[in-house]
Amino acid sequence: MKTLSWNCQGLGNPWTVQDLYQLEKEKKPNLVFLMETKMNSKKAEKVKRSLKGDGFFVAEPVGKKGGLIMWWDQNVTAEVANYSHRHISLWIYDEKGQDKWLLTGYYGEPDGRKRSDSWKFFTLLKPERNIGWGVIGDFNELVSQDEKVGGRQRLENQMKDFREALEDGGLYDMGWRGDKFTWSNKHADETFTKERLDRVVVNAKWKSSFRESWVEVLAARCSDHRPLLWCMYQTRNNGIRRRKVFRYEASWALEEECNEVLKRVWDQVGETNLLSKLESSEVTLLKWNRIKILDSKKEIQDRTDELRLLQMNESRGNISEIKSLQKELEKLLEQKDMKWRQRAKQNWFQLGDRNTRFFHSCATQRQK
Incomplete structure (x- = not known):
């Protein structure tokens, strides 16, 4: 309203x-x-x-x-x-x-x-x-x-x-x-x-x-x-809290740490059945992802602020540093972009650019 x-x-x-x-x-x-x-x-x-x-x-x-x-x-x-x-x-x-x-x-x-x-x-x-x-x-x-x-x-x-x-x-x-x-x-x-x-x-x-x-x-x-x-x-409250369906995020594959997290879980679970290993992996990955989301938002903001200050005084003396920061930001944005593209399941290249409001609205709607 x-x-x-x-x-x-x-x-x-x-x-x-x-x-x-x-x-x-x-x-x-x-x-x-x-x-x-x-x-x-x-x-x-x-x-x-x-x-x-x-x-x-x-x-x-x-x-x-x-x-x-x-x-x-x-x-x-x-x-x-x-x-x-x-x-x-x-x-x-x-x-x-x-x-x-x-x-x-x-x-x-x-x-x-x-x-x-x-x-x-x-x-x-x-x-x-x-x-x-x-x-x-x-x-x-x-x-x-x-x-x-x-x-x-x-x-x-x-x-x-x-x-x-x-x-x-x-x-x-x-x-x-x-x-x-x-x-x-x-x-x-x-x-x-x-x-x-x-x-x-x-x-x-x-x-x-x-x-x-x-x-x-x-x-x-x-x-x-x-x-x-x-x-x-x-706020709509019908008294029922639905458990969110676990979905593997394709962007995790770009994180070297993801493989290490999964390896530690499987080693700790030991020689149990496959279902137990998958359940343990789900819990651990979700916890790890919550921490990564917070870290990622802060990292993008910090890098952007740093880049803005450098570009305000751009010269041949700091151009290498600017390019390095831009590369870091490209990687961070690629991870964010992949996450929303996977969630929205739409015709990405026809309906929008990287990480647009359209992708966010589609992805968020799926969670409801």
């Missing part, structure tokens, strides 16, 4: 609407939360028809300020839990409709003088203890001074109130991928300022229910705020 959050600063401009459609086309979110739409329900109908979703909810603006929209597609089973001019909360159900968690799209109080009281309201949105909770949006506040560049420093009391609100809700910051700053005043002089106002926060229950999740900070094409894309993949 992918959730897009964006303070669009008004959906009245045609280029802002087109930017929204482009974001939907590029990122294919299952759910979209929009802030500062400045658009009532009647005007929002046009956006609703263009997005072609299953669910659409509008929190009306107050005068010419604010306005929230929550949209979701047919892959999301959701119902509105509660809302205000500052938030929209949805119950998100799993595929069987048995388990649920609370998703809140939140728009923080823009007036710093009123923000302290707004956090008291925010803590009231917290669900029951055993319910997962995730909040996404523009909080209009910072956690610390390092979330701001330029301009006057944020008042410590304001940040303290925000931190306490997150603690009261049992919420943890999901971090970011890309640039952490989500808003800029776009000034081209000494008054330039940028801040991290948009974020995703979750509680421990939500975190334990999703095996993988991350937040991407996207490019801002039409707004001072950069959109967030929150990607999440839920």
Whole structure:
């Protein structure tokens, strides 16, 4: 599931609407939360028809300020839990409709003088203890001074109130991928300022229910705020743990150590039947391979870092060392390449280059 959050600063401009459609086309979110739409329900109908979703909810603006929209597609089973001019909360159900968690799209109080009281309201949105909770949006506040560049420093009391609100809700910051700053005043002089106002926060229950999740900070094409894309993949636990089938990796044949490992096992087992020797070999090879995988990743990274430094100062004096490192890396990559080619069992030379995402996805799918 992918959730897009964006303070669009008004959906009245045609280029802002087109930017929204482009974001939907590029990122294919299952759910979209929009802030500062400045658009009532009647005007929002046009956006609703263009997005072609299953669910659409509008929190009306107050005068010419604010306005929230929550949209979701047919892959999301959701119902509105509660809302205000500052938030929209949805119950998100799993595929069987048995388990649920609370998703809140939140728009923080823009007036710093009123923000302290707004956090008291925010803590009231917290669900029951055993319910997962995730909040996404523009909080209009910072956690610390390092979330701001330029301009006057944020008042410590304001940040303290925000931190306490997150603690009261049992919420943890999901971090970011890309640039952490989500808003800029776009000034081209000494008054330039940028801040991290948009974020995703979750509680421990939500975190334990999703095996993988991350937040991407996207490019801002039409707004001072950069959109967030929150990607999440839920943990499925049917209570049954299947034993993985043992498979000999062809890349092991490139390792001189592999022959030595097998020889030691067979010598230790002694004059027993062939099945016992094979079973002992399986256990030992898997243990040896786990260690090799960790060592291989570290070795490739270390060699790459070393090569990068040498190439930054490339000259006739270090060209031999560079070539030697490249040879070492070629061998390491060949071993990695062979492993994924064997696992994927596809038409390697037609469908991809060495160790591409395609090979990884095929190989990983076989393990499930």
